[in-house]
Amino acid sequence: GENVEQHPSTLSVQEGDSAVIKCTYSDSASNYFPWYKQELGKRPQLIIDIRSNVGEKKDQRIAVTLNKTAKHFSLHITETQPEDSAVYFCAASIMNTGNQFYFGTGTSLTVIP
Amino acid sequence: NAGVTQTPKFRVLKTGQSMTLLCAQDMNHEYMYWYRQDPGMGLRLIHYSVGEGTTAKGEVPDGYNVSRLKKQNFLLGLESAAPSQTSVYFCASRSHTGDETQYFGPGTRLLVL
Numbered sequence: 001g002e003n004v005e006q007h008p009s010t011l012s013v014q015e016g017d018s019a020v021i022k023c024t025y026s027d028s029a030s031n032y033f034p035w036y037k038q039e040l041g042k043r044p045q046l047i048i049d050i051r052s053n054v055g056e057k058k059d060q061r062i063a064v065t066l067n068k069t070a071k072h073f074s075l076h077i078t079e080t081q082p083e084d085s086a087v088y089f090c091a092a093s094i095m096n097t098g099n100q101f102y103f104g105t106g107t108s109l110t111v112i113p
Numbered sequence: 114n115a116g117v118t119q120t121p122k123f124r125v126l127k128t129g130q131s132m133t134l135l136c137a138q139d140m141n142h143e144y145m146y147w148y149r150q151d152p153g154m155g156l157r158l159i160h161y162s163v164g165e166g167t168t169a170k171g172e173v174p175d176g177y178n179v180s181r182l183k184k185q186n187f188l189l190g191l192e193s194a195a196p197s198q199t200s201v202y203f204c205a206s207r208s209h210t211g212d213e214t215q216y217f218g219p220g221t222r223l224l225v226l
Contacts (some may be wrong), residue, residue, distance in 0.1 A: 032213050034214070034215070042219075043203060043217040043219050045217070046214050049213065093213070100146065100158045100171055101215060103156040105153060
């Protein structure tokens with residue numbers, strides 16, 4: 001089955017700096033890669049996703065890049081703000097099937113004011 | 114439109130007791146999932162369903178059973194609770210057409226003594 005690894009497990013940045021979280025996957029059949037943000041005590045919520053036919057996707061301060069050859073994808077947050085502090089999870093799955101999502105183990109991001 | 118709901122929100126069980134967690138969604142989603150979340154281990158899939166009347170094992174199915182008698186409901190059962198099942202349980206659902214997003218419920222916090 002798929003194996004998703006996520007690094008780092010914790011990340012602290014100064015407000016206004018950028019944060020980068022990296023994930024690797026093992027199954028070349030995976031073609032959908034979402035990122036979820038989970039605030040303390042809350043449910044995970046999708047913040048951005050990318051499909052394998054795209055190399056990069058941006059949404060305001062958040063961007064995701066995908067390298068299919070190397071089987072890795074990354075989340076980039078620019079101009080970080082205290083409200084970006086949360087746990088971020090990457091995941092991999094195969095589109096258009098009921099197949100499960102394979103999640104990384106999460107990155108706890110702290111933005112220091 | 115309530116999205117995905119879970120009951121109960123919190124429960125304390127004694128070892129050996131049984132209980133059922135209920136997940137309900139009003140988005141007419143075909144796919145439903147049960148995850149457990151433990152510190153440092155991300156979201157691990159317990160069981161999932163690709164349609165009414167169907168279920169399948171995920172990554173950590175032992176000690177749990179599920180049923181999907183109605184499309185909108187997905188039940189997770191613990192027949193004989195163990196302290197190792199102390200966790201936060203999240204239900205999620207996903208459409209089978211187009212939108213790949215998994216929508217999560219608010220979670221159930223379970224403590225087994």
